[in-house]
Amino acid sequence: MAFLSVRNLTKRFSGLTANNDISLDVPEGSLFAVIGPNGAGKTTFFNMVSGFLAPTAGTIEFAGTDVTRMRQDKIAAMGLIRTFQLVQMFQGMSVAENVEVGCHLRTRGGVGSALVRPPWLRRQEAELRAKAHELLGFVGLGAQAKMSAELLPYGQQRLLEVARAMAAEPRLLLLDEPAAGLNAHETDALAAVIQQINARGVTVLLIEHDVGLVTRIAHRIAVLDFGCKIAEGTPDEIKRHPDVIAAYLGTETTDA
Amino acid sequence: MTSRDTIFTRLGRYGYFAVGGAIFFALLFAFVFVRGGYLLTVMQLAMIYGVFCIGLNFFMGYTGQASFGQNAFAALGGYGTAVLCVQFGWEPVFALIASMAIAGIASVIVGYPTLRLRGHYLAMATFALGLITYDISVQWTSVTQGYMGYSGIPPLGIGPFTIEDERMKLVCLMVILLFGLWVSGRLRNSRFGRALRAISTSELGAAALGINVARYKLAAFVIAALYASASGSLFAHVVGFISPEVFGLQMVVVTFTMLYVGGVGTVLGPAVGAIIASLLPEIVRSTGRFQDIAYALALIVMLIYVPKGLSALGGLGRSRVAEPGAGS
Numbered sequence: 001m002a003f004l005s006v007r008n009l010t011k012r013f014s015g016l017t018a019n020n021d022i023s024l025d026v027p028e029g030s031l032f033a034v035i036g037p038n039g040a041g042k043t044t045f046f047n048m049v050s051g052f053l054a055p056t057a058g059t060i061e062f063a064g065t066d067v068t069r070m071r072q073d074k075i076a077a078m079g080l081i082r083t084f085q086l087v088q089m090f091q092g093m094s095v096a097e098n099v100e101v102g103c104h105l106r107t108r109g110g111v112g113s114a115l116v117r118p119p120w121l122r123r124q125e126a127e128l129r130a131k132a133h134e135l136l137g138f139v140g141l142g143a144q145a146k147m148s149a150e151l152l153p154y155g156q157q158r159l160l161e162v163a164r165a166m167a168a169e170p171r172l173l174l175l176d177e178p179a180a181g182l183n184a185h186e187t188d189a190l191a192a193v194i195q196q197i198n199a200r201g202v203t204v205l206l207i208e209h210d211v212g213l214v215t216r217i218a219h220r221i222a223v224l225d226f227g228c229k230i231a232e233g234t235p236d237e238i239k240r241h242p243d244v245i246a247a248y249l250g251t252e253t254t255d256a
Numbered sequence: 257m258t259s260r261d262t263i264f265t266r267l268g269r270y271g272y273f274a275v276g277g278a279i280f281f282a283l284l285f286a287f288v289f290v291r292g293g294y295l296l297t298v299m300q301l302a303m304i305y306g307v308f309c310i311g312l313n314f315f316m317g318y319t320g321q322a323s324f325g326q327n328a329f330a331a332l333g334g335y336g337t338a339v340l341c342v343q344f345g346w347e348p349v350f351a352l353i354a355s356m357a358i359a360g361i362a363s364v365i366v367g368y369p370t371l372r373l374r375g376h377y378l379a380m381a382t383f384a385l386g387l388i389t390y391d392i393s394v395q396w397t398s399v400t401q402g403y404m405g406y407s408g409i410p411p412l413g414i415g416p417f418t419i420e421d422e423r424m425k426l427v428c429l430m431v432i433l434l435f436g437l438w439v440s441g442r443l444r445n446s447r448f449g450r451a452l453r454a455i456s457t458s459e460l461g462a463a464a465l466g467i468n469v470a471r472y473k474l475a476a477f478v479i480a481a482l483y484a485s486a487s488g489s490l491f492a493h494v495v496g497f498i499s500p501e502v503f504g505l506q507m508v509v510v511t512f513t514m515l516y517v518g519g520v521g522t523v524l525g526p527a528v529g530a531i532i533a534s535l536l537p538e539i540v541r542s543t544g545r546f547q548d549i550a551y552a553l554a555l556i557v558m559l560i561y562v563p564k565g566l567s568a569l570g571g572l573g574r575s576r577v578a579e580p581g582a583g584s
Contacts, residue, residue, distance in 0.1 A: 050464065076466035088461030090454045092521065101454045105466035107447055111475070114446030115439060168465050 003028035009058035036224035079171030099132035102167025155186035302534035303429035309526030311483020317521035320456025325382035328389035331503035333488030359485030405499030519565020
C-alpha cells in the first residue's frame with residue numbers, strides 16, 4: 001500500500017469536469033510531481049487531497065487511513081501539510097512568528113497555560129523559537145526573522161511558507177506551484193530546499209508548472225491534461241512520452 | 257541603571273514614546289484624582305468601556321472578525337448582576353462572576369451557528385443579536401423593568417466592605433482594567449493568540465497548519481462576551497442604575513470608535529482608545545455648539561494620521577516578537 005493512495009478521484013463543478021477519474025500512488029520517501037498545462041486540474045486535485053475541496057467521487061487514503069472529506073485541520077494533524085499557490089502569509093506577524101504558528105500541531109497549551117505560564121510552557125516556547133530560528137536558517141531567511149512577513153519580497157514569502165509548513169513536521173508535504181512567479185535564481189534556491197526536505201525523509205508531492213524544475217528534481221511525475229491523468233513515469237519517460245509532448249511540452253521540449 | 261537599559265532595549269526606538277505615553281497617563285490620572293468631581297465619573301466610565309473594548313479586541317483585533325453585537329453580552333452582564341443583587345440579594349462580586357458565566361454559555365450557544373458566517377454576513381448577524389437583546393430588555397418588563405430601568409444596584413464589594421468612594425471606585429476599576437490588559441497581553445503572545453492572529457489574515461493558511469478555525473473563532477467570541485459581561489456588571493455596580501439605552505446602539509458606536517482610535521489588534525489599544533475617546537468630548541466641550549463637529553473632526557484627523565491607532569504611535573502595543581529572546 002502506497003503512502004498516499006488516490007483512487008478514481010473525480011470533481012465536477014456543475015457541468016465542468018475538473019478532475020476525471022484520477023488514480024495515483026505516492027510511495028513513502030519519494031519526491032513526486034504532478035504537472036500539467038494551465039487549467040489541467042492540478043490545483044483542484046491538490047485541494048481535494050488536502051481536504052479543502054470535497055470530491056464528487058473517489059477516495060484518498062493517507063498512511064493507511066481514509067481521509068476523503070476529512071476536515072483540513074484533521075488532515076494536517078495526520079501529517080499532511082500543504083502550501084498554497086497564492087501565498088497565505090499571516091500579515092501583521094513577524095517572519096519568525098509565522099513559523100511559530102506552523103508549530104501549532106507540535107505544541108500544546110491553551111488559555112489556561114498561557115495565563116499561568118508553567119515551566120513546561122516556557123520550555124516549549126524556547127524550543128519553538130529555536131526551531132523557528134533553525135528552519136529560517138534552513139530556507140535562508142535567518143536575517144529576516146524579525147521583519148513583518150508581508151514586507152518580504154514574493155520569492156522569500158514562498159520560502160517562508162515552506163519553512164512554516166516544515167515547522168508542522170509533515171510526513172507528506174504538498175507544495176502547490178512553489179516556483180510560480182519566481183526568477184531563475186530563486187527557483188534554483190527553492191529546488192535545493194525541496195531536495196533537502198526530501199533528503200530529511202519527508203515525502204514531497206509537488207505541483208508545478210515549471211517543467212525544467214520538475215524534471216530536474218522529481219523521482220516520479222504524473223501528467224494531467226483536461227482533468228485526466230495522461231501519463232506517469234520517471235522524468236526521462238515523461239520527457240519522451242508522446243502524449244505528454246503533444247499535450248503539454250509541445251515543440252519547445254527540444255530546447256529544454 | 258540596568259532596569260532602565262532593559263526597558264529601552266526591549267521597546268527599542270519606541271522606548272521614548274512608550275515612556276512618554278506612560279508619563280502622560282500617570283499625570284492624567286493624578287490630575288483626575290486631585291480635581292475629582294465630574295472627571296472621576298468620566299474616567300470610571302472610560303475604564304468600564306476599556307474592559308469591554310479589550311474583549312472586543314480579541315474578536316475583532318486578534319481574530320479579525322466583525323461583531324456589532326457584543327453589547328448584547330454587556331446587557332446580559334448588567335441585567336444579570338442587577339437581578340441577582342436586587343431580587344435575590346447576592347453579593348455583587350458573585351453576581352458579577354455568575355453573570356459572566358451566563359454570558360459565556362450564551363455566547364457559545366449563539367456563536368456556534370452564527371460564526372459559520374463570514375465578513376458582512378457575520379456583521380449583520382451579530383448586529384441583529386444586539387437589537388434582539390435590546391428589544392428583550394425593553395419588553396420583558398417583569399425582569400428588566402423595561403424603559404424604566406433598574407435602579408438601586410449595590411456598589412462593588414465583598415461582605416461588609418463596599419466601595420462607595422468615587423476615587424476608590426476608580427482605583428478598583430483601574431486594577432480590573434490592568435488585569436484585563438494583562439490577560440489580553442499574555443494570551444496574545446501565546447500559542448492560542450498566535451492561532452487567532454493567523455486566522456485574522458488567512459483562514460486557509462491557518463487550517464492548513466492544523467488550526468481548528470471554527471473552534472478558535474468561537475473561543476475568541478466567548479472571551480469577548482466574558483469581557484463584555486464584566487463591563488456590563490461593572491457599569492451596573494458603579495453607576496447603580498441601568499436601562500436598555502445603556503447597552504443600546506450608542507454603545508456599539510462608542511466602543512468601535514475607541515477600538516479604532518486606540519489601535520485594533522494591539523494589546524494596549526483598547527484601553528488607550530477608551531480613555532482618549534472618553535476625554536475627547538470633555539476637551540472639545542469648550543467649543544460650545546460646535547462640539548459635535550470638533551469631536552468628529554478630531555476622530556477623522558486621528559484615523560487619517562494614526563490609522564493603526566494611538567497605541568501604535570508609541571509602539572506600546574507592539575508584540576514582543578521583535579526580539580527572539582524575549583521569553584527569558
